Amino acid sequence: MPSPTYVAIATTTVGSGGASSIDFTSIPQTYTDLVVRLSGRSTTADADMYISFNSNTANYSRRVLRGNGSAASSTSGSDRYVGTIDSSGETASTFGNWEIYVPNYTTSNNKSYSIDSVEENNATQAFQYMIAGLWSNSAAITSIKLEFIAAGTFAQYSTATLYGIKSS
Amino acid sequence: MPTKLIVDCSTGVTTEVELTAEEIAQREADAEAAAQAKADEEAAAAAKQAEKEAIAARLGLSAEELSTLFS
Numbered sequence: 409m410p411s412p413t414y415v416a417i418a419t420t421t422v423g424s425g426g427a428s429s430i431d432f433t434s435i436p437q438t439y440t441d442l443v444v445r446l447s448g449r450s451t452t453a454d455a456d457m458y459i460s461f462n463s464n465t466a467n468y469s470r471r472v473l474r475g476n477g478s479a480a481s482s483t484s485g486s487d488r489y490v491g492t493i494d495s496s497g498e499t500a501s502t503f504g505n506w507e508i509y510v511p512n513y514t515t516s517n518n519k520s521y522s523i524d525s526v527e528e529n530n531a532t533q534a535f536q537y538m539i540a541g542l543w544s545n546s547a548a549i550t551s552i553k554l555e556f557i558a559a560g561t562f563a564q565y566s567t568a569t570l571y572g573i574k575s576s
Numbered sequence: 577m578p579t580k581l582i583v584d585c586s587t588g589v590t591t592e593v594e595l596t597a598e599e600i601a602q603r604e605a606d607a608e609a610a611a612q613a614k615a616d617e618e619a620a621a622a623a624k625q626a627e628k629e630a631i632a633a634r635l636g637l638s639a640e641e642l643s644t645l646f647s
Binding site for chain 1: 578579580581582583584585586587588590592595603606607610611613614617618621
């Protein structure tokens with residue numbers, strides 16, 4: 409029975425000036441799957457995050473299941489949307505948790521990904537997301553970028569870590 | 577000036593870089609496109625919900641009964 413390994417490849421923490429995006433580059437091609445975990449908050453009301461692989465912004469699609477504490481809904485679209493983290497509207501100094509799993513990132517087939525995230529808010533409403541996504545591209549993934557494409561900015565102390573998963 | 581963080585996984589080093597004017601313009605264009613896509617998506621979801629409620633009404637079901645049926 410193979411033993412999968414879970415290795416922290418790189419991590420970063422946002423400084424006092426904030427950041428509009430976090431871009432993991434030069435990703436090693438020696439793992440089977442990739443995981444990014446983010447503890448994050450936006451300094452503005454905009455907390456909608458978008459992803460891109462290899463700086464490519466085309467040929468993405470996704471299906472979203474969303475709950476807010478009282479109701480559930482689903483949406484779909486052909487874009488890079490990957491849910492929200494805490495915005496300036498959530499309780500001060502709280503951070504949302506967000507994780508993406510990208511299996512077989514070096515394959516020449518299209519790349520699927522799944523996302524599990526939840527906001528933290530001391531109120532009756534906090535959003536939770538489950539997202540299934542697809543990037544229709546044959547290139548191996550060498551970079552992953554998380555960004556706000558409107559006014560959002562990652563707040564100080566937001567932390568993202570890229571992990572590699574290897575089956576040995 | 578907005579900045580971006582670039583994490584080089586081969587070295588583990590994070591570099592903070594200011595966005596160029598071109599990147600800022602692209603960001604604004606992307607934001608407009610995303611807002612339009614989101615509005616279209618919400619309109620489609622609202623239309624679908626209205627259609628469901630119309631069907632429920634034809635069947636003599638309330639919105640709550642329809643929700644119970646499919647939850």
